[in-house]
Amino acid sequence: MNTESPGRLQKVLEGGFFAVTAECGPPRGADPVPIRKKGDLLKGFVDAVNVTDNQTAIVRMSSVGACQHLLQLGLEPVMQMVTRDRNRIALQSDILGAYSLGIKNILCLSGDHQRFGSQPDAMNVFDIDSINLVRTVWNMRETGRDMSGFDLQTPPRMFIGAAANPFADPFEYRVIRLAKKIDAGADFIQTQCVYNLERFAKWMDQARDEGLTDKVHILAGVTPLKSEGMARYMAGRVAGMDIPDFVIRRMAGVPKKNAAREGIAICLETIAALREMEGVRGVHIMAIEWEEKVAEIVAAAGLLPRPSVD
Amino acid sequence: MIVGEQKSIAEIREIIAPYRKLLILGCGTCVKTCFAGGEDEVAVLASALRLALKKEGKEIAVEEFTVERQCEDAFIQEAAAHISPGTAVLSLACGAGVQAIARRFAKTPVLPGVNTTFIGVLDKQGLFTEECLGCGDCKLAIFGGICPVTRCAKKLLNGPCGGSQKGKCEVSPDLDCAWQQIIERLKILGQLGNLRVYVPPKNWKSSHAGGPRKLVREDHII
Numbered sequence: 001m002n003t004e005s006p007g008r009l010q011k012v013l014e015g016g017f018f019a020v021t022a023e024c025g026p027p028r029g030a031d032p033v034p035i036r037k038k039g040d041l042l043k044g045f046v047d048a049v050n051v052t053d054n055q056t057a058i059v060r061m062s063s064v065g066a067c068q069h070l071l072q073l074g075l076e077p078v079m080q081m082v083t084r085d086r087n088r089i090a091l092q093s094d095i096l097g098a099y100s101l102g103i104k105n106i107l108c109l110s111g112d113h114q115r116f117g118s119q120p121d122a123m124n125v126f127d128i129d130s131i132n133l134v135r136t137v138w139n140m141r142e143t144g145r146d147m148s149g150f151d152l153q154t155p156p157r158m159f160i161g162a163a164a165n166p167f168a169d170p171f172e173y174r175v176i177r178l179a180k181k182i183d184a185g186a187d188f189i190q191t192q193c194v195y196n197l198e199r200f201a202k203w204m205d206q207a208r209d210e211g212l213t214d215k216v217h218i219l220a221g222v223t224p225l226k227s228e229g230m231a232r233y234m235a236g237r238v239a240g241m242d243i244p245d246f247v248i249r250r251m252a253g254v255p256k257k258n259a260a261r262e263g264i265a266i267c268l269e270t271i272a273a274l275r276e277m278e279g280v281r282g283v284h285i286m287a288i289e290w291e292e293k294v295a296e297i298v299a300a301a302g303l304l305p306r307p308s309v310d
Numbered sequence: 311m312i313v314g315e316q317k318s319i320a321e322i323r324e325i326i327a328p329y330r331k332l333l334i335l336g337c338g339t340c341v342k343t344c345f346a347g348g349e350d351e352v353a354v355l356a357s358a359l360r361l362a363l364k365k366e367g368k369e370i371a372v373e374e375f376t377v378e379r380q381c382e383d384a385f386i387q388e389a390a391a392h393i394s395p396g397t398a399v400l401s402l403a404c405g406a407g408v409q410a411i412a413r414r415f416a417k418t419p420v421l422p423g424v425n426t427t428f429i430g431v432l433d434k435q436g437l438f439t440e441e442c443l444g445c446g447d448c449k450l451a452i453f454g455g456i457c458p459v460t461r462c463a464k465k466l467l468n469g470p471c472g473g474s475q476k477g478k479c480e481v482s483p484d485l486d487c488a489w490q491q492i493i494e495r496l497k498i499l500g501q502l503g504n505l506r507v508y509v510p511p512k513n514w515k516s517s518h519a520g521g522p523r524k525l526v527r528e529d530h531i532i
Contacts, residue, residue, distance in 0.1 A: 084464070088511065110464050110471050113481050124464070128511040131468040135508070147511070165472030170493055176505050177469045184508060192472055239473035239480035 007104035008076045009048040010159040011309035012282075013188060013217040018275060019282030020303050021078065021190065021219060022046045022294045024070070026061035035066045038291045039073040045295040047306055048105055050078040050190070050284070054085060057117025064098045071102050078161060079103050082111025087127040088136070092146050095137060099156030107161040107190060108133040112239065131184045134162050138185025160185055164218075165192035166203035167242035175206040178216075188217040190284040193234075195243045195266075197273050204279055213279030220274045223286045224293060225263035228252040264297060271301045311340040311431070312404045313438045314424040316351060319358060322400065325421045329370070329398035332359075334423070335389055335411065336376030337403035344438055346424050347402025349376040355402070355423070373397075380407030386414045393418055446516030446523065452504050454495035459512070461488035467509040 012019045022042050027034040035051075042049055049070055053063040060066075067077035079098050081091065095106065110130040114122045128136070136147055137160050144155040162181040166174050178189065194200045200220065207213050225231045228251040235243040247266060254262045267285075274280045283301075287294050298304055317325075326332055334352050342348025356374045363370050375392045377385040380403035389411070393399065398419040401408040404426040412420040428440035443460045449467075450457055459465050463481040470489030473480025477490045496502050514520065 110466060113463050113473070115463075115481050126465040127514065129464070129466045129468050130471075131508065132511045136511075163472065168470065168472045168474050169476055169487075170470070170474070170490055173469060173489075173493055173505065180468055180506065180508060240471075240475065 004157060007048070007159055008309060009078065009105050010187070012047045012307060015307065015309055017307040017309075018303065019048075019217070019219055020046045020298055020306065021048045021050060021282065021284045022291070023050045023052065023284065023286040023288075024066070024291060025052050025055060025289065026063065026066035028058065028060050030061065032069050035061065035069045036073060039070045039075050041291045042294055043073060043075055044306065045298045045304070046285070047282075048076040048078050050080055050107060050286075053080040053082045053109070053111070054117075055080075056112050057084065057114040057119070057122075059118060064094055064101070064103070067098065067103050068101050076105070077103055078105040078107050080107045080109060081133065082109045083126055083128055083130060083133055084111030084114065084124050087125050088147055091128070091133060092136065092140075095140065095156055095158065096152070099158060103158075105159045105161060106137055107163065108137065108186075109163055116239075130162060131180055134160055134181055134184040134186050142185075159187050161188045161190055162186040163191070164189050165240045166194075166200050167192055167196060168240045171199075171203075174203060175210060175212070178207055178212055179210060182212055182216045186216055188219060188281075190219045191221045192240055192242075193221045193223040193286060194270055194274065195247050197270065199242065200274075201277060204277055208279050217281040218279060219282040219284040220277075220280050221284045221286055222267050222270050222274070223288060224267040224290065224297065225251055225259075226290060227256070227259045227263070230263075264293060264300075267297055268300055271297070271303075311343050311429070312406070312426060313344045313428050313430045313440075314341050314346040314404050314426045315344075316346045316355070316402065316424050317422070319355075319362065322355070322359070322423055323362065325423075326359075326370070326398065326400060329396075329419065331371045331373075331394075331397045332400055333373045333375060333389070333392050333397050334359075334400045335380065335392075335402065336374070337380040337401075337407050338376055338378045339381075341403055341407075341424060343432070352376055352402060380404075381410050383410070383414065386410060390415075443517070445512070445514070447513055449509075452507070452509070453492050454499055454501065454504075456488055456492045456495055458488050458492065461486075461491075465512075467512060469505060 024038045051063045051066045054060055063079050067079045070077045108130050114124050137158050140155050141157045144152055146152055164178050231243055231248045231251045234241050271283050285294050334356050336347050336349050336352035352374045356372050360372050377388050379385045400421045400423045401411050402423045408422045429442040430438045430440045433439045445459055463479055474487040479485040479487045496504055
C-alpha cells in the first residue's frame with residue numbers, strides 16, 4: 001500500500017492552496033460503522049481527516065485502525081499519535097505499521113493527561129515528548145533510520161504535523177515552542193480552536209516576525225459551538241481553551257433553538273478572518289460529534305470545490 | 311527527604327490481625343521529619359492501637375521502639391533486643407527501611423505501617439512536595455534547578471504543553487506548572503536561551519526502567 005508519492009494534504013499545502021482538514025473521533029467500540037459514517041460525511045469536503053488517538057484519555061478504537069477504515073473509503077487520514085500511552089518502541093512500530101497501510105500524515109502530540117479520562121488509575125508513559133516524536137518521524141524519513149540508528153528497510157516517509165496552542169501560557173514562550181517544533185521537523189501545524197482572534201493574530205505576528213510562517217504550514221483550528229452550555233463547558237473545563245466572554249454572551253443571546261446556527265455563524269466569521277491572516281495556510285475544523293455540519297461549513301465558507309491535485 | 315504517610319488505623323489493624331505480639335518500630339530520619347514514623351508517631355499509634363484492641367477485648371502486646379535509621383544495619387541491630395520469637399514488626403519507616411528490617415530478621419514478619427510517597431521537601435508547614443524521581447541522570451543544570459521529569463505531569467523536556475494556563479497545570483488547579491516556573495527562573499538567571507535548545511529523548515536506562523538499581527563504589531570496597 002505504501003507509495004513514495006506525497007499525500008493529498010502535502011500536495012494541497014505545497015501547491016499553495018488553502019487547506020481544509022477535519023477531525024474525526026473513533027468510536028468507543030469495535031464496530032467500524034460509526035467511523036465509516038463520519039468518513040462518508042466528510043468525503044469530498046476536506047483534504048484530510050485527523051483521527052484522534054484516545055482523545056481526553058478515553059479508550060476508543062485505535063487511531064491506526066480507524067485511519068485504515070477511512071483509507072478504504074478513499075479519504076486521506078492524518079493519524080494522531082500521543083506519547084502518553086506508548087513508549088518509543090511501540091510508537092516507532094506503529095508508525096511503520098501505519099505507513100505500510102498507506103497512512104501518509106501524522107500529528108505528533110503529548111496527549112491529554114489520563115487524570116481526566118475514563119481510566120485515571122492508568123500508568124502513563126511519556127517516555128518521549130511530542131517534540132522528540134516529531135524529530136523521530138523526521139529522522140525516519142530523512143535518514144532512513146529508527147531511534148536506535150538502525151537502517152530501516154523502506155523507511156516511512158510521513159508528512160509531519162505538530163500542534164500549537166497560542167492560548168496557553170506563558171504566552172511569550174508559545175512562539176519559541178513553535179520554532180522548536182519546526183526545527184525538530186514539523187511540516188505543518190494544527191492549532192487549538194481559535195475563538196480569541198486577537199490573541200491568535202498576535203501569535204501569528206510573532207511567528208511571522210521570526211520567519212516561521214515561511215517554514216511551516218499553519219492550519220488554524222476552529223470548532224463550531226452547539227450551545228451556550230458547550231461554550232461554557234469548553235471555556236471552563238477543557239485544558240488550554242480560550243473562549244472570550246463576548247463569544248459566550250453571543251451564544252447566550254440567541255434563543256436555544258437558534259444556538260447551533262449562531263455557533264456556525266461564529267465559526268464562519270472566524271474562518272473568514274483567518275483566511276485574511278498572512279501565514280495561515282488552512283483551517284482545521286474540529287466539529288466534535290457534529291461531523292455532519294462540516295460539509296455545510298466548508299460550503300458556506302466558500303472553500304468548495306476542494307482543489308484537484310492529482 | 312523520603313516522604314511518607316502513615317497508613318489508616320483500619321488498614322494497620324487489618325495487617326496486624328494475625329499476630330499476638332507487636333513491635334511498632336519507628337525511624338528517626340526522613341519519616342520523623344515528615345511526621346509519619348518518628349518516635350512521637352510510634353507513641354501515638356501504639357496508644358491508639360492499645361485502646362482499640364482493649365475495647366474489643368483483644369490481647370495483643372504492643373511494644374514501641376525507634377532507631378535512628380532503619381535503612382542502615384548499624385542502627386537496625388539496636389532493635390534486636392526488642393524482637394523475640396512470635397513478634398511481628400510494624401515498621402513505620404519508608405519501604406527501604408521495611409525491607410532492610412525484613413532482611414535483617416529473616417524469621418520475623420515485617421509489616422509496613424507507612425505508605426512511602428516520594429522524594430521531596432517541606433514546602434511550608436504541613437505541605438510536602440515531590441521534587442525528585444531518582445532517575446539517575448540529573449539534568450537540573452539546564453532547567454534552572456527545577457525538574458520537569460518530576461514536576462511536569464507529562465515529564466516534558468522541551469517546554470510546557472498546551473494545558474498550561476495562568477501558571478497552573480492542566481492536571482489540577484492546585485498544581486503549579488513546572489515549566490512556567492522553569493521559564494521564570496531562567497529569565498532571572500539570564501538563561502532563556504536554554505528554552506530554544508532541543509532536548510533529546512531521555513535515557514531511562516539509569517532509572518528504574520532499567521530494572522532495580524545498584525550503586526557500586528569500588529573506592530569504598532576494602
